Amino acid sequence: MQKVVTKPYQAGDGMKTSKNSRQNSTPNTGDHCRRISKGMIVFLLMPLLTVSCSARPDSSSNFPDGQGTLVIEATGFRSDQGQALASLFATAEGFPDATGEAVRTVTTSIGEGKTRMTFPGVQWGEYAVSVLHDENGDGVMQKNWLGMATEGHGISMDPENRFGPPDFNQARFAFMAEERVLPIRIRYPEKRGPGSRRTQN
Incomplete structure (x- = not known):
C-alpha cells in the first residue's frame, strides 16, 4: 500500500514560498548553458543511436505473414558417435553455439555419417543455422584454450572462417516457403586420424 505523507500548514508558509519563488526566478546562466550542452549532445548522438537500432536484424519485419517447415540435411560426420545438435537463430545474439539464445534447438542421432532435422512452423x-557434432553428448560445443571449436560443426550457407567464430551475416538466409531443405556440411578443425570418415564435398 502506498503511504502518503502530508505536511501540516503553518502560518507564514505562503510568504516563504513567494520569497523563494522570486529568488529562484533569477536566471542562472551556468545552468542554462549546461542544459543547452546536454541537448546538443543528445541531438548529435541521435543518428548513431538510430543506426545502432536499425542494424539489429529483424527476422520477420520485411516478410509477409506465413509459416513453413525448415529441413536441415547435415552430412560429413566423421563418425556416428554422440548426437547432432541443430540451432536456429533469428539474430546474431548467441550465434553460433549459445543454444539458449536460439529460436529452437533440435537434437537427433547420426547414421552413416549424416542426419536429417526438421523445424516445423517456422515464421x-x-x-x-548451426549444427554441432556433439560427440561426447554434453550438449555444449567443446573449445580449446584459445576459444576455437574442437568438435565438428556446420553453418548455413557454408561460410569459410579460418579464424574465430562464423559471422551471422555470412550464415543468414531468407526463409519464405512451405518447406525448404537446407544442406549443411560438417567441418572439423582438427586433423582426421586414420580410419575417419571423410567429409563429402
Whole structure:
C-alpha cells in the first residue's frame, strides 16, 4: 500500500514560498548553458543511436505473414558417435553455439555419417543455422584454450572462417516457403586420424 505523507500548514508558509519563488526566478546562466550542452549532445548522438537500432536484424519485419517447415540435411560426420545438435537463430545474439539464445534447438542421432532435422512452423524471415557434432553428448560445443571449436560443426550457407567464430551475416538466409531443405556440411578443425570418415564435398 502506498503511504502518503502530508505536511501540516503553518502560518507564514505562503510568504516563504513567494520569497523563494522570486529568488529562484533569477536566471542562472551556468545552468542554462549546461542544459543547452546536454541537448546538443543528445541531438548529435541521435543518428548513431538510430543506426545502432536499425542494424539489429529483424527476422520477420520485411516478410509477409506465413509459416513453413525448415529441413536441415547435415552430412560429413566423421563418425556416428554422440548426437547432432541443430540451432536456429533469428539474430546474431548467441550465434553460433549459445543454444539458449536460439529460436529452437533440435537434437537427433547420426547414421552413416549424416542426419536429417526438421523445424516445423517456422515464421517466414531471415535465419542462420548451426549444427554441432556433439560427440561426447554434453550438449555444449567443446573449445580449446584459445576459444576455437574442437568438435565438428556446420553453418548455413557454408561460410569459410579460418579464424574465430562464423559471422551471422555470412550464415543468414531468407526463409519464405512451405518447406525448404537446407544442406549443411560438417567441418572439423582438427586433423582426421586414420580410419575417419571423410567429409563429402
